[in-house]
Amino acid sequence: MNETPGGRHDYLLSFEGIRQDFTARGGNAVRAIDDITLNVVRGETLGIVGESGCGKSTLARAAMLLRKPTDGRIIFDDTVVTDLRGAALRKQRMRMQMVFQDPNDSLDPRYRIDRSIMEPLLAGGRPRGEARRDMESALVSAGLDPEVASRHPHEFSGGQRQRIAIARAIAAHPEFIVLDEPTSALDVSIQAQILNLLARLQREENLTYMFISHNLAVVRHLATRVAVMYLGRIVEVGTTEEVFGNPQHPYTKALLSAVPDPNRPATPIVLDGDLPSPRQRYTGCAFASRCWLATDACRTAKPTLDDHTDSQGAHLSACHHADRVSEDLVPALAG
Numbered sequence: 001m002n003e004t005p006g007g008r009h010d011y012l013l014s015f016e017g018i019r020q021d022f023t024a025r026g027g028n029a030v031r032a033i034d035d036i037t038l039n040v041v042r043g044e045t046l047g048i049v050g051e052s053g054c055g056k057s058t059l060a061r062a063a064m065l066l067r068k069p070t071d072g073r074i075i076f077d078d079t080v081v082t083d084l085r086g087a088a089l090r091k092q093r094m095r096m097q098m099v100f101q102d103p104n105d106s107l108d109p110r111y112r113i114d115r116s117i118m119e120p121l122l123a124g125g126r127p128r129g130e131a132r133r134d135m136e137s138a139l140v141s142a143g144l145d146p147e148v149a150s151r152h153p154h155e156f157s158g159g160q161r162q163r164i165a166i167a168r169a170i171a172a173h174p175e176f177i178v179l180d181e182p183t184s185a186l187d188v189s190i191q192a193q194i195l196n197l198l199a200r201l202q203r204e205e206n207l208t209y210m211f212i213s214h215n216l217a218v219v220r221h222l223a224t225r226v227a228v229m230y231l232g233r234i235v236e237v238g239t240t241e242e243v244f245g246n247p248q249h250p251y252t253k254a255l256l257s258a259v260p261d262p263n264r265p266a267t268p269i270v271l272d273g274d275l276p277s278p279r280q281r282y283t284g285c286a287f288a289s290r291c292w293l294a295t296d297a298c299r300t301a302k303p304t305l306d307d308h309t310d311s312q313g314a315h316l317s318a319c320h321h322a323d324r325v326s327e328d329l330v331p332a333l334a335g
């Protein structure tokens, strides 16, 4: 089901039934992501939120074609990219880039900045003169003096290093960037600068972002739409306004309850019950063991992502009781 109005042409990237298992010695494999179908709309920032271990990074790595999923396919701009190999895969990878939480993951401490930025461009077939020009203009776009090119990463602060990592990502002129917790390791005072930089670059370069973060306040600020993950599945997706303002899944409601809101005192919902293991196979809803709305149906039938608005599929929730989530039915668990 499409979670936004419009057709395929509106989507830059689509996950279709993506599953990722990691084999384990003895016992069940870990199912890190489980049957994810999700579209990324051109020009948007799609926020991906959820607790540690819910599969956000695995989804990001799948999007970047760093690992072939166990099942399912990824479509980028009308091409099925999950089967690409060799030169075609390298060419595709130039169209998509990733910014990591730790800039050191993309900057080799032994290399000068110019080498770190230019190497992937040269590997992608860009002539040296052009690669140098792209490197310098990317540094300027990222708010840096092109002179930094001749220096090494250790000569810079964390915030500047993240600017360099962002310059490296945009130098390839990608269409799509996965931002994996890009500000989590930075001082609060620097975080806003980096978020503003990312927002400006998105406008200037027509970029589409997939933005992974634990920080819901930051997601609310930057994302156009939000997808909420729980144990490898998308449990809710919709516009940021809809998901934050009118959550339709109990798990989203619990996550949001811990975010300070100037308009109401925070009453965090404390989730009882066991968090199932990603090795466990279950028949019903993965959240049922912790959910205050759970009924027998939730323990036996897996809920699918369904539309819960009148607005042409803008807001989907995988909950048998989505229509009851907005009701104030959680007092027993409010702590």
Ligand SMILES: Nc1ncnc2c1ncn2[C@@H]1O[C@H](COP(=O)(O)OP(=O)(O)OP(=O)(O)O)[C@@H](O)[C@H]1O
Residues within 6 Å of the ligand: 022, 030, 031, 032, 050, 051, 052, 053, 054, 055, 056, 057, 058, 059, 278
């Ligand atoms: N290479 C791997 N081998 C085995 N298990 C893995 C591997 N990578 C991830 N997992 C497991 O898959 C699940 C999802 O992990 P993932 O890192 O994608 O979650 P996450 O939401 O990004 O977590 P975090 O926010 O802590 O980074 C976890 O149970 C994790 O232990």
